[in-house]
Amino acid sequence: MVSFRFIHAADLHLDSPFIGISGLDDDLRSFIQESTFRALERLVQLAIGEQVDFIVISGDVYDSSNISLRAQLRFLDSLNRLGQEGIAVYVIHGNHDPLDSTKLSMTLPSHVHVFGAEPAAVTAVRRSDHQEVAVIAGMSYPTSKVTDNIAIRYPAPSPGLYHIGLLHANVDGDPQHETYAPCTKKELVQAGFHYWALGHIHSRRTLQESPYIVYPGNIQGRHVRETGPKGCYVVDVDGSFNTKLSFHELDSMRWNIVEAPIDACRDVDEWRRSLESILTETARANADRLSMIRVRITGRSPVHRQLEGGHILDELLTDLRRREAAKGKTCGYLGCVWIESFSLQSGDAIDTERLLAEDSFTGDLLRLVRKEQERIHDPDGVVAKGLEPLMEHAEIRSLLDEMTPEEMLDWVRRAEELTLGLLLRDRSREEGAGR
Ligand SMILES: [Mn+2]
Structure with missing residues (x-):
């Protein structure tokens, strides 16, 4: 048996539209819309640089089943360049780009193998001497909704070669993702x-290391719920089938959530300066990419009231963006820090622990809110009941369905903060009047 090297990538989502990011000018918008292609470009360069024998792509090459010609041509161009280097490519299609997608029918070069709608296996060879090194099994989604267990229908391995299974699936039913091709790790x-x-x-x-069961993640984060480095794995297999993985970043734009606490700040300007140093630090640590940032404003101090009322945050956001947009035009946006939004999660300088223990209307209310936060998805809970009328509107419903549990919780926390603010203001007035 001989050693070989391959790349495992997945979820390229080429030509993702990046809708829903506000405040972008045309240049920045096109930089962002180019990012999935730029990641593909880096993938090709990595494959050539690392001299891999082949690449496997585990579904969702394209973002939408209405595949743009632009995405098809860019992908074909990359495949051709890999072909010139003798690097074979094995592809399955997933729920975003199933075989019945609308696209131009194109003849793919012979070094590219796209798996069909039934599980099958092919043999891969080493680039340098054409020795057979691996059996690759896979299946593409015929339509966007594959709800049966396809993994159990994959051809059984035969002794001798290294076996790789390409599978687009939700293993062990991760509830955060749509359950396609369900199967278990076991x-x-x-x-x-x-x-x-x-x-x-x-x-x-990595769900397991023996055998390896690996999600490499997508190659380019597309929104704030896809934070952190994105890329692919270079996998080395030695003559005894020992397998070694190394992760390589491919993204040119990275999503981050950073905290900017107000606790230690006496006034808004002090907080603004602490935010500036966070942004400078982020820029320094991400000099070769654009950083997209959601700033979570946390902590308790009188600064909260100033940030909440008025237009301070809006104006600050506009100014910070204007500055980065200007800088970006000279540096091509690499090293720029773009604030996607501020998420105000701070509060007044209130002692909530004391209020929670208090025998009063405010205490009762706070205890109720905390209880409801814990059962936020309970259909009988106050939150679900409150949202019921909104759920009857199709468009609002789809927006609400897209919210993560954390985002939902943020809303409730904010409601708690606003209510407490109003109640305590009234209380201090009454106390003032009674004196
Ligand atoms: Mn995907």
């Missing part, structure tokens, strides 16, 4: 493959 282990090259879940995770 079933994958029992299949007898050496490496399950997964796609679908966009956060990078």
